[in-house]
Amino acid sequence: MPQLGAIADDLTGATDLAIVLTASGFRTAVVPGEVMAGGPPSSVDDADAVVVALKSRTAPVEQAVAESLAALDGLREAGCTRFLFKYCSTFDSTPAGNIGPVADALQDALGSRWTVVAPAFPANGRTVYSGHLFVGADPLDESPMRDHPLTPMRDSSLMRLLAPQVRDGAAAVGHVGLGHVEAGPEALRRALDEAVAAGARYLVVDAVRDADLVTLVEATADLRLLTGGSAVAQGLSGPREVAEVAVEVGDGPRVVLSGSASQATQRQVRAGVAAGRGIKLDPAALRADAAAEHTALADRVLDAGAADGPVVVYATAEPGDVADPADAPLFEQALAALARELVDRGVRAIAVAGGETSGAVVAALGVRSLAVGPRLDPGVAWSLAERAGTEPLALLLKSGNFGGEDLFVRAWTAGAGR
Numbered sequence: 001m002p003q004l005g006a007i008a009d010d011l012t013g014a015t016d017l018a019i020v021l022t023a024s025g026f027r028t029a030v031v032p033g034e035v036m037a038g039g040p041p042s043s044v045d046d047a048d049a050v051v052v053a054l055k056s057r058t059a060p061v062e063q064a065v066a067e068s069l070a071a072l073d074g075l076r077e078a079g080c081t082r083f084l085f086k087y088c089s090t091f092d093s094t095p096a097g098n099i100g101p102v103a104d105a106l107q108d109a110l111g112s113r114w115t116v117v118a119p120a121f122p123a124n125g126r127t128v129y130s131g132h133l134f135v136g137a138d139p140l141d142e143s144p145m146r147d148h149p150l151t152p153m154r155d156s157s158l159m160r161l162l163a164p165q166v167r168d169g170a171a172a173v174g175h176v177g178l179g180h181v182e183a184g185p186e187a188l189r190r191a192l193d194e195a196v197a198a199g200a201r202y203l204v205v206d207a208v209r210d211a212d213l214v215t216l217v218e219a220t221a222d223l224r225l226l227t228g229g230s231a232v233a234q235g236l237s238g239p240r241e242v243a244e245v246a247v248e249v250g251d252g253p254r255v256v257l258s259g260s261a262s263q264a265t266q267r268q269v270r271a272g273v274a275a276g277r278g279i280k281l282d283p284a285a286l287r288a289d290a291a292a293e294h295t296a297l298a299d300r301v302l303d304a305g306a307a308d309g310p311v312v313v314y315a316t317a318e319p320g321d322v323a324d325p326a327d328a329p330l331f332e333q334a335l336a337a338l339a340r341e342l343v344d345r346g347v348r349a350i351a352v353a354g355g356e357t358s359g360a361v362v363a364a365l366g367v368r369s370l371a372v373g374p375r376l377d378p379g380v381a382w383s384l385a386e387r388a389g390t391e392p393l394a395l396l397l398k399s400g401n402f403g404g405e406d407l408f409v410r411a412w413t414a415g416a417g418r
Contacts, residue, residue, distance in 0.1 A: 002029075004049040004236065005080030007071045007106070009064070009087050009098065011362060012355040012399040014053035015370065016379040017086045017230035021049045022372040025238030027245075030370040030383070032362060037070055040078035043369040043386050048238050050078055055359050056102070057092055058150045064098040065105045072109055082224060083110065089121035089229035090140060091133055091161060092151040100165020103202070103227055110224050114196045117158060117173075118216060118228030120207035123378040124402065126229065127208040131175040132156040144263065158204045166202060174200030181206055185218040192219060202227075210234055230379065247373030247382040249349040249394050253305020254412040255342060257335040257350060258314040259328070259357030262400030268353065269317040272408030276309025280317070283327045286334050294334060298341040310351075310408045313338065332357050336364035349382075349394035351411050358397040365393065376411060377403045 004026060008014035011032070018028040026049040033054040035041060044050045052071035056064035068085070075083065085106055093099045107115060120128045125136040135143035139156035146153055155161055163170040180191035188205075195203050207213050210231065217226070217235025226232060254276065258269050269278070279300055285293045297313060304311045315331045339350055339361045352358045362370075362385070370383040373394075379402040385393040396411055404410070 001079040002044055002047045002050045003080055004082050004084070005075030005078065006049065006051040006084040006086055007068050008051055008053050009057040010055060010355040011053040011359040012397055013086055013088060013230065014051045015372070015381070015383060015397045016399060016402070017233060018051050018370070018372045019375055019379060019381045020230045020233040021051070021236065021238065022243045023375065024233055024236050025240045025243050026236070027240060027243045028372055032367065033067055033071055035368050036074035040074055041368050044078050048240065048243070050075060050080060056098055057088070059098065061097045061101050065101050068102045069105055069109060072106060084233065085225065085227040086230060087119065087227070089119045089124060089126035089231070090135060090145045090153065091119050091158060092148065092153070093161065093165065094151055095164045097165050100162055104167050106225055107201070112225045114201045114203065115223060115225050115227050116216060116220055117162060117202050117204045118207060118213065118226070118232045119158070120213060121229045121231040122208060122210050123231065128158065128204065128206050129178060129208055130206065131159050131204050133158055162202060168201070171199055172201045173204065174198065174202070175204045176206065178206035178208065178212070181212045181215050185215050188215060188219040244373050245371045245384050247384050247394050249382065249412055252347055252349060253302060254310040255301055255305065255347055255350045256310050256312040256353070256408045257339060257357065257361065258312060258353040259331045259335050260354030260400035261316045263319060264403065265353045265400045266317050266319065267405045268403060268408050269312055269314045271405050272310045272312040273317065275409045277304040277307060277311045278317070279304070279311065279313045281313065281315050281331055281334060283330055286330050290334065294337040294341055297334070297338050298345060301342060302345065310412065312408060328356070332360040336360035340364045343393065351396035351408060353398050354400050362397070370395065377407060380407065
């Protein structure tokens with residue numbers, strides 16, 4: 001029976017967290033929010049941790065809160081007693097939310113007086129110093145996140161970003177600096193207690209190394225609710241020495257479906273196309289006759305799949321190749337429909353890039369839960385997808401910004417028992 005339950009605000013964030021939990025000794029199941037809403041599936045019974053994958057990052061605030069509370073109910077029903085609210089390591093949000101309102105609602109539901117705010121993910125270049133979030137060497141507001149189309153991040157101060165989102169505003173948000181963290185768990189706990197005594201309910205804690213996050217978790221061992229990025233789970237300790245499942249990608253076509261326009265994914269697409277074959281989505285053809293184009297795409301993928309190297313179906317590949325934002329749902333629907341058709345025609349392993357695209361593919365395939373296999377890169381691993389009444393699939397679901405440039409080439413020969 002699982003004891004640790006997590007709520008993630010998107011699917012690739014959920015799988016990213018599950019990868020860290022698995023490496024920390026937790027056999028981890030990822031369950032889509034709509035599945036958990038019907039009660040915990042039986043696949044979670046043997047898990048040590050369960051991560052509910054929502055689509056709440058940019059949903060209306062009321063919807064995000066309601067879905068998060070429903071996920072909490074499902075996790076409690078599954079037996080979980082400690083909880084983690086996982087959001088992006090770049091703190092993707094707006095002044096209205098959704099990080100703050102969801103955190104407020106979870107604290108209220110759990111009777112929690114205070115919690116920590118820890119988005120740092122040092123292995124991927126996300127660090128917190130003096131309460132400011134950095135992406136590599138750049139403050140958040142000077143990184144590419146500054147011009148994100150949905151959650152433009154125009155400030156690097158986590159205290160200023162969170163204050164308008166939570167009840168009681170700035171008075172509810174405190175900060176604990178790196179010196180207290182580096183002094184060890186006992187010193188850090190004293191600093192946290194002092195900040196809580198001064199009235200803070202949310203404490204932004206500096207972290208520039210993985211060891212800082214381990215210290216943070218040790219200092220907050222009695223907290224019922226943690227909030228942060230997936231890397232904070234490095235400080236948690238599960239009951240198993242080996243928690244990952246075996247995932248076999250087989251000998252079929254090496255299919256990659258990319259709906260992400262991130263610069264990191266565009267580099268991966270270019271490398272994958274250079275090593276194999278590329279098929280660019282055509283919005284005009286999809287608008288003219290989507291069903292026919294989905295079938296034509298599947299034919300082209302299977303024809304190309306006889307050659308060596310990945311077959312990459314993609315929306316964008318070049319820095320200047322910017323898709324019309326209005327086409328994003330069209331691409332997501334096309335890639336989801338393509339995934340379903342390919343699976344119906346015998347494909348048993350697919351890599352997917354982009355959070356929204358991954359969510360659409362998982363829904364189209366009727367996935368009920370995901371179990372994490374070997375890690376390929378920080379935040380990236382193959383997983384075994386359970387579906388009702390049929391054999392499992394191998395899926396690699398990755399956030400747009402994650403993974404090395406050669407990921408789509410390596411994915412089919414590394415870490416998945418090919």
